[in-house]
Amino acid sequence: MKTKKMVRLSLFLAIGVLLHYLESQIPYSFAVPGVKLGLANISGLLVLYFYNPKEFVFIGFLRVLIVALLYSGFGTAFLLSLSGWGLSTLLVLIMFYSVKPSIYGLSLVSAIFHSLGQILTVMAIYEAIGMINYMPVLLLSSSISGVITARISASVLKRLDKVTI
Amino acid sequence: MSRNYSLTFSSKDVTISCIAIILIVALIISSNIFMHNYQSGSKVVNVYINRKLYDEYSIYLDDLKENEEKTIILKKEKHQVLLDDMEIKVNKNKGIKITKETSPRNICSQQPWINTPGVPLVCLPNQVYVVIESTSIDEPIPLE
Numbered sequence: 001m002k003t004k005k006m007v008r009l010s011l012f013l014a015i016g017v018l019l020h021y022l023e024s025q026i027p028y029s030f031a032v033p034g035v036k037l038g039l040a041n042i043s044g045l046l047v048l049y050f051y052n053p054k055e056f057v058f059i060g061f062l063r064v065l066i067v068a069l070l071y072s073g074f075g076t077a078f079l080l081s082l083s084g085w086g087l088s089t090l091l092v093l094i095m096f097y098s099v100k101p102s103i104y105g106l107s108l109v110s111a112i113f114h115s116l117g118q119i120l121t122v123m124a125i126y127e128a129i130g131m132i133n134y135m136p137v138l139l140l141s142s143s144i145s146g147v148i149t150a151r152i153s154a155s156v157l158k159r160l161d162k163v164t165i
Numbered sequence: 166m167s168r169n170y171s172l173t174f175s176s177k178d179v180t181i182s183c184i185a186i187i188l189i190v191a192l193i194i195s196s197n198i199f200m201h202n203y204q205s206g207s208k209v210v211n212v213y214i215n216r217k218l219y220d221e222y223s224i225y226l227d228d229l230k231e232n233e234e235k236t237i238i239l240k241k242e243k244h245q246v247l248l249d250d251m252e253i254k255v256n257k258n259k260g261i262k263i264t265k266e267t268s269p270r271n272i273c274s275q276q277p278w279i280n281t282p283g284v285p286l287v288c289l290p291n292q293v294y295v296v297i298e299s300t301s302i303d304e305p306i307p308l309e
Contacts, residue, residue: 048169048170049168049169050169051169076292080289099181100170101175101177101178101181102170102173102174103170104174105175105177105178105181105182108181108182112182112185112189113185116189125216126294127216128296129196129199129283130281130282130284130285131284131285132192132193132196132197133193133196133283133284135189135193136190136193139186139189139190143186158172161168
């Protein structure tokens with residue numbers, strides 16, 4: 001990997017980790033656990049725009065690992081992050097290769113299936129099908145957060161396009 | 166550097182999102198149909214700590230009077246996995262709610278009253294799971 005590429009990818013990784021940390025400081029007072037903005041996904045969208053899906057997967061996985069190392073540990077929170085990341089990445093890649101949507105479609109799919117991945121993991125851990133009933137609220141919040149992160153990412157990318165990093 | 170996708174919203178995005186939402190709604194509906202088959206008989210509030218059912222905390226809703234409320238107290242001295250003592254209120258009409266707990270930003274106690282059998286209250290930081298179940302089942306609902 002060339003040095004320039006490695007530095008750029010490291011920057012995007014750092015942005016993802018930092019956004020994750022900043023978001024964790026927001027005092028969400030929603031009644032349903034799991035409702036959040038998902039700002040860290042912005043870094044994944046930036047990587048996917050400029051680089052190959054391989055880098056997108058690699059940086060996303062590294063972000064989950066580093067967040068676990070720095071903040072959340074390797075318990076249930078790590079499992080939830082990993083499962084959410086895994087399912088959303090899989091669907092994003094399927095969409096990317098087949099349908100080729102815009103940033104909005106990719107972000108929406110990523111947000112929706114991130115929530116679904118986490119719910120499925122909690123269902124598996126507690127053997128509780130009833131957890132699926134959290135999905136309607138999470139579907140709504142994920143759709144909104146998907147559009148917001150896509151909008152922010154598109155604004156950033158339009159400016160980055162004009163700049164040589 | 167390449168530019169791998171468009172930054173402009175298109176009709177494809179709406180189609181994909183609608184398909185995703187329809188699939189997930191279908192999953193929710195089929196799960197509830199599956200759960201409904203298990204929801205006969207009397208209702209009991211069960212408390213699971215670290216995936217293990219603790220019978221001593223079980224409360225049968227039929228034994229409660231209208232609007233009667235009972236409190237389940239989980240002590241950290243007894244359950245080391247808890248971050249601190251926890252309180253769960255059980256109301257015959259309103260259902261179940263976690264009212265006192267220690268977790269990041271007290272997220273567990275922000276969940277509303279749950280009155281639907283099978284829909285759980287989950288407090289992952291404390292590894293606690295509270296659910297109204299039917300007495301016609303002896304084990305947690307299997308996923309297969």
